[in-house]
Amino acid sequence: MTATITEPRVAEAAVQPSSSPAEPLIAMRAVSKSYGSGVTRTDVLHDIDLEIREGEFLAVVGFSGSGKTTFAQLLAGLVEPDRGLITMRGKPISGPSPDRGLVFQNYSLLPWLTVRANIALSVNRVFRNWSRGERRDHVERFIEMVGLSHAAHRRPHELSGGMRQRTSLARTLAMKPDVLLLDEPLSALDALTRGQLQEEILKIWEEERQTCVMITNDVDEAILVADRIVPLNPGPNASLGPIFDVGLPRPRVRTELNHQEEFKSLRNAVTKYLVDVRQAARDKQAAGSDAPAIRLPDIRPQSLKLPRKAIMNSTI
Numbered sequence: 668m669t670a671t672i673t674e675p676r677v678a679e680a681a682v683q684p685s686s687s688p689a690e691p692l693i694a695m696r697a698v699s700k701s702y703g704s705g706v707t708r709t710d711v712l713h714d715i716d717l718e719i720r721e722g723e724f725l726a727v728v729g730f731s732g733s734g735k736t737t738f739a740q741l742l743a744g745l746v747e748p749d750r751g752l753i754t755m756r757g758k759p760i761s762g763p764s765p766d767r768g769l770v771f772q773n774y775s776l777l778p779w780l781t782v783r784a785n786i787a788l789s790v791n792r793v794f795r796n797w798s799r800g801e802r803r804d805h806v807e808r809f810i811e812m813v814g815l816s817h818a819a820h821r822r823p824h825e826l827s828g829g830m831r832q833r834t835s836l837a838r839t840l841a842m843k844p845d846v847l848l849l850d851e852p853l854s855a856l857d858a859l860t861r862g863q864l865q866e867e868i869l870k871i872w873e874e875e876r877q878t879c880v881m882i883t884n885d886v887d888e889a890i891l892v893a894d895r896i897v898p899l900n901p902g903p904n905a906s907l908g909p910i911f912d913v914g915l916p917r918p919r920v921r922t923e924l925n926h927q928e929e930f931k932s933l934r935n936a937v938t939k940y941l942v943d944v945r946q947a948a949r950d951k952q953a954a955g956s957d958a959p960a961i962r963l964p965d966i967r968p969q970s971l972k973l974p975r976k977a978i979m980n981s982t983i
């Protein structure tokens with residue numbers, strides 16, 4: 668039996684970004700970002716409009732180099748838009764804040780501190796008015812949450828990549844940010860560890876229900892975790908594509924999803940969208956290119972294959 672691919676439910680909000688009735692937690696309005704100037708200028712993001720809802724899990728998917736990290740850094744307040752406005756609860760985002768916790772692709776742990784001390788450093792900074800005991804219990808809770816109790820005394824060089832990323836995740840989660848920003852947090856990991864951590868992130872999110880934005884280049888990962896998926900079109904001047912709603916029931920289990928028609932149809936739709944939009948960008952680039960068109964010479968290829976007789980003669 669062949670699987671029927673149904674059209675994805677593309678949210679109206681994608682077409683009319685301001686149609687959401689509730690006040691969004693974060694709003695991006697006509698946001699553009701470039702780096703450099705003159706001939707070295709790189710136009711990365713163009714006219715980004717997006718509303719992020721309180722408590723949702725949003726995934727932003729895009730190809731390498733499309734501007735995903737720039738997108739995450741704008742939300743984190745680490746870079747400023749050149750044009751447009753980003754607000755959180757109606758107030759402009761003007762810099763980094765513990766309200767928005769960012770987990771990077773490269774764990775950025777302090778190498779001379781243990782897992783416990785790396786997490787405690789952030790907790791002590793954010794929760795200064797808590798008692799020492801409260802802070803210690805809080806740190807232990809998050810170490811346990813990411814399954815690192817047995818390795819809490821180890822330093823980063825004594826950890827595997829997955830364990831470092833767990834530490835980094837626990838450190839950010841322990842700061843209790845209102846928004847968790849995950850910038851390709853699993854892309855440096857092997858497939859098995861990646862799958863395991865995807866499920867752990869999902870479990871934590873289901874318990875905590877904080878707003879979460881995951882930036883990824885993996886469509887399957889996006890479908891597993893997200894309520895909504897928004898494609899980032901290829902750059903330069905990347906804009907956002909239509910929003911895909913993920914209606915799959917939770918809790919979701921990766922191994923079971925693979926057999927579900929809705930999962931397969933959504934994966935096809937998002938992948939097709941991204942591949943088509945990349946091809947269109949390439950075609951447009953080729954059409955506008957100043958490079959001289961390659962003209963093929965008007966000749967017929969000649970067969971260099973020797974007649975069978977000639978081969979036999981040459982081998983005798």
Ligand SMILES: Nc1ncnc2c1ncn2[C@@H]1O[C@H](COP(=O)(O)OP(=O)(O)OP(=O)(O)O)[C@@H](O)[C@H]1O
Binds near residue numbers: 702703
């Ligand atoms: N600080 C910077 N200065 C100049 N150019 C930059 C800077 N940061 C990023 N870029 C350029 O902006 C573009 C988008 O980069 P970005 O890292 O946001 O993309 P990405 O989608 O996260 O890529 P990848 O998936 O490969 O990590 C690239 O062309 C990159 O070279």
